[in-house]
Amino acid sequence: MNLTTEKAAGVARAGEVDTIVNYKPAYITMGVMLVFYVGIRIYEQYFGWKAGLDSFAPEFQTYWMNLMWTELPLEFVAFCGIGGYLWKTRDRNIDAVAPREEMRRILTLIGWLAVYAFSVYWGASYFTEQDGTWHQTVIRDTDFTPSHILEFYLSYPIYIICGWGAFMYAHTRIPQFAKRISLAFLMFFAGPFMIFPNIGLNEWGHTFWFMEELFTAPLHWGFVFFGWFALAVFGVARQVLDRVIELSKEYEKDALAL
Amino acid sequence: MSASTETGSPAGKTWKSKEEFLGCVILTDWILLVILFAVLLGSFHIHYMLLAGDWDFWIDFKDRRMWPTVAPIVAMCFAAASQSFFWTRFRLPIGATTVVLALLVGEWINRYDNFWGWTFFPINLVFPSALIPMGFWLDIVLMISGSWLITAVVGGLGWGLLFYPINWPVLAQYHQAAEIDGVLLTLADLIGFNYVRTGTPEYIRMVERGTLRTFGKDVVPVAAFFSGFISMLVYFLWWNMGKWFSTTKYLEIEEV
Numbered sequence: 470m471n472l473t474t475e476k477a478a479g480v481a482r483a484g485e486v487d488t489i490v491n492y493k494p495a496y497i498t499m500g501v502m503l504v505f506y507v508g509i510r511i512y513e514q515y516f517g518w519k520a521g522l523d524s525f526a527p528e529f530q531t532y533w534m535n536l537m538w539t540e541l542p543l544e545f546v547a548f549c550g551i552g553g554y555l556w557k558t559r560d561r562n563i564d565a566v567a568p569r570e571e572m573r574r575i576l577t578l579i580g581w582l583a584v585y586a587f588s589v590y591w592g593a594s595y596f597t598e599q600d601g602t603w604h605q606t607v608i609r610d611t612d613f614t615p616s617h618i619l620e621f622y623l624s625y626p627i628y629i630i631c632g633w634g635a636f637m638y639a640h641t642r643i644p645q646f647a648k649r650i651s652l653a654f655l656m657f658f659a660g661p662f663m664i665f666p667n668i669g670l671n672e673w674g675h676t677f678w679f680m681e682e683l684f685t686a687p688l689h690w691g692f693v694f695f696g697w698f699a700l701a702v703f704g705v706a707r708q709v710l711d712r713v714i715e716l717s718k719e720y721e722k723d724a725l726a727l
Numbered sequence: 728m729s730a731s732t733e734t735g736s737p738a739g740k741t742w743k744s745k746e747e748f749l750g751c752v753i754l755t756d757w758i759l760l761v762i763l764f765a766v767l768l769g770s771f772h773i774h775y776m777l778l779a780g781d782w783d784f785w786i787d788f789k790d791r792r793m794w795p796t797v798a799p800i801v802a803m804c805f806a807a808a809s810q811s812f813f814w815t816r817f818r819l820p821i822g823a824t825t826v827v828l829a830l831l832v833g834e835w836i837n838r839y840d841n842f843w844g845w846t847f848f849p850i851n852l853v854f855p856s857a858l859i860p861m862g863f864w865l866d867i868v869l870m871i872s873g874s875w876l877i878t879a880v881v882g883g884l885g886w887g888l889l890f891y892p893i894n895w896p897v898l899a900q901y902h903q904a905a906e907i908d909g910v911l912l913t914l915a916d917l918i919g920f921n922y923v924r925t926g927t928p929e930y931i932r933m934v935e936r937g938t939l940r941t942f943g944k945d946v947v948p949v950a951a952f953f954s955g956f957i958s959m960l961v962y963f964l965w966w967n968m969g970k971w972f973s974t975t976k977y978l979e980i981e982e983v
Contacts, residue, residue: 490751568741583758586765593769594833598776599841605924606846649977682931684780693777699770700972703812708975716741720748
């Protein structure tokens, strides 16, 4: 849904509208992500059993290791590209942002946060619990199992990239997040991000205990600890809403009457 | 890029009209709720599956001692944190129910699509524990009392005590006795033995042990009462965790 207002005649070009909120890019991104993950899931269904049981088999290299060596560089490029683009195109005159433009950017940030939240669902919920059932069924003989290649090295980097994009968008375009660092936003991005380096601990531990006898084993608790930091979404929501209220003082009574 | 330059809006005004403002607020409120739901789902799910997951995954792990002890205590963390946010900031008594609903959405999708759909375990081996009535209970206690202290004590104890009874209607049928090749076991055990995993409880010796049965053979009430006691303490801690994660503090760039 877009909420638009026609610009005053003579000011705007013909047909141009002054859009305050446009969530369409966020909807499209989430739609693309959904289609991508459904496609990946179908690939996994077929090639998990067909080529993912023995890491020494040639077909494992073909269908799984090649996938990993493709996704990792692409993710690194995407991470650097998104961060670099947002930094390069940052608002260098952040003190001069007009209220309407600031509101527009806050609403765009909410679109970024929606994409981040959607990607967190896929990474932390869908692919992580899936890993539990795979490893209690198929004994691992490598760190790079089919479920790991899609969980640790695909879905986790994707949510990190989305969180990084949201953080950098706020930091480069929205005055309240540009001049200082929001502690909540930092935790909301950095906590889940740290789950990725924690894979190092996990895989190191699995070189001793390679079976998934207990999914609740203490070796896995690093993921839990860093997952808690996603609760900082509470602080981010408060900061965003506080600013929306400040910018909308004139309609406060109308909002309360809803 | 001079992104701060703006054309066509009145100087100093954020909104062009009341209609634009109200339409935007309603839409964005919904999107924020979806964001909160999805983030709580992911965060709670990874917490729950890695602290109580085995008891929640498998029917033969759902015993009378460890399952009713571990699962409610672990679930209480996010229920308390979520209540802290929704109640303190918005006076909405929906925190616990929302967060357990989010968890169950993630779990049911996973059990069907992955446990059954990918690794072919039957659903009656892998269905998740029920938690929604406990969420109702905790939210109702907070709504009526308006006090997180009372919710911790009364709600926390009830949270632990409710867990086994609300799961019993589904679980009871799997605790029917069966005799297979001269061995007495439950249907839950029998299903588990037919689907051997690295986490088969007998294999990793996570089976219920006998010592608690000296308490008049009633293991469940003792386990539930203990779970309720720890849930109270966890509530205190995680209510404050929820407050802490709701921080609006900013750091100076030089500090980072």
